[in-house]
Amino acid sequence: MTQKLQGKVALVVGGASGIGRAIAECFHAEGATVALADFNLEACRQVADHLGARVTTHGVDVSDEEAVKVMVGDVVKSHRTIDVLVNCAGILDETPLLEMSTETFDRMIGINLRGVFLVSRQVAPHMAERRRGRIINISSQLALKGGVGLAHYCSAKAGVLGLTKAMAHELAPFGVLTNAIAPGPILTPMLEGLSPQWIADKEAELPLGRFGKAEEVAPTALMLAASPDGDLYVGQTLGPNSGDVM
Numbered sequence: 728m729t730q731k732l733q734g735k736v737a738l739v740v741g742g743a744s745g746i747g748r749a750i751a752e753c754f755h756a757e758g759a760t761v762a763l764a765d766f767n768l769e770a771c772r773q774v775a776d777h778l779g780a781r782v783t784t785h786g787v788d789v790s791d792e793e794a795v796k797v798m799v800g801d802v803v804k805s806h807r808t809i810d811v812l813v814n815c816a817g818i819l820d821e822t823p824l825l826e827m828s829t830e831t832f833d834r835m836i837g838i839n840l841r842g843v844f845l846v847s848r849q850v851a852p853h854m855a856e857r858r859r860g861r862i863i864n865i866s867s868q869l870a871l872k873g874g875v876g877l878a879h880y881c882s883a884k885a886g887v888l889g890l891t892k893a894m895a896h897e898l899a900p901f902g903v904l905t906n907a908i909a910p911g912p913i914l915t916p917m918l919e920g921l922s923p924q925w926i927a928d929k930e931a932e933l934p935l936g937r938f939g940k941a942e943e944v945a946p947t948a949l950m951l952a953a954s955p956d957g958d959l960y961v962g963q964t965l966g967p968n969s970g971d972v973m
């Protein structure tokens with residue numbers, strides 16, 4: 728059977744863990760060469776060891792403009808091209824608005840929103856020059872519904888949706904299709920620390936009655952990344968979210 732990303736190069740930023748890792752593994756299984764970029768280089772290397780051939784690893788802090796330039800330069804040098812970019816790096820913490828320092832807000836925006844901009848701005852020219860590419864930005868359903876203690880996170884993730892639409896407008900004429908995925912609650916290391924009771928209570932509120940798994944988000948990314956499956960999607964937000972937001 729033909730693999731959907733045979734011969735393609737995918738840069739998965741935040742690919743060392745959780746949803747990013749699941750997307751990287753799915754793309755790899757579909758024939759892609761995968762560049763894993765993450766703050767946690769050691770974890771990237773473990774994923775690469777697990778996958779075997781067709782993988783490179785790149786340490787980066789997405790909020791550091793210079794580090795992003797170096798990382799994208801390294802990926803292009805290693806693979807000559809980037810066909811698919813997945814912006815999945817992110818952090819989460821809960822801080823009540825009335826206690827939130829400007830530093831806490833800025834750090835969240837710096838990684839979860841500015842990081843998407845910085846990486847995309849470095850990668851998009853390579854795609855535009857070749858007149859093809861796919862960019863997939865991982866937002867969150869919390870961008871649409873808000874959440875307590877999450878003013879910074881919801882702002883960043885809503886910003887990612889606006890950025891996605893602006894990029895979609897500007898890059899589509901160059902053959903570069905940009906879309907977002909806004910997952911619902913997904914059981915990944917990001918949610919470690921939440922009590923089983925809290926999770927059970929939240930799951931009971933969901934129409935589907937359960938949180939998702941990272942592997943259940945990956946097929947949405949694959950659909951957007953592959954041709955012809957994703958050919959008509961531009962500036963869309965897809966929601967694998969257990970029915971949390973409809």
Ligand code: NAI
Pocket residue numbers: 740741742743744745746747764765766767787788789790815816817818819838865866867868909910911912913914915916917918
């Ligand atoms: P995770 O914690 O398993 O993975 C996040 C990855 O981002 C980690 O490998 C981490 O090292 C990397 N990272 C963090 N800061 C970084 C930085 N400054 N530079 C480079 N890499 C950095 O979390 P998960 O759940 O897989 O999250 C992935 C994305 O999905 C995030 O953007 C998150 O906000 C989003 N998301 C997660 C949901 C969930 O319920 N788990 C729901 C909706 C969205």
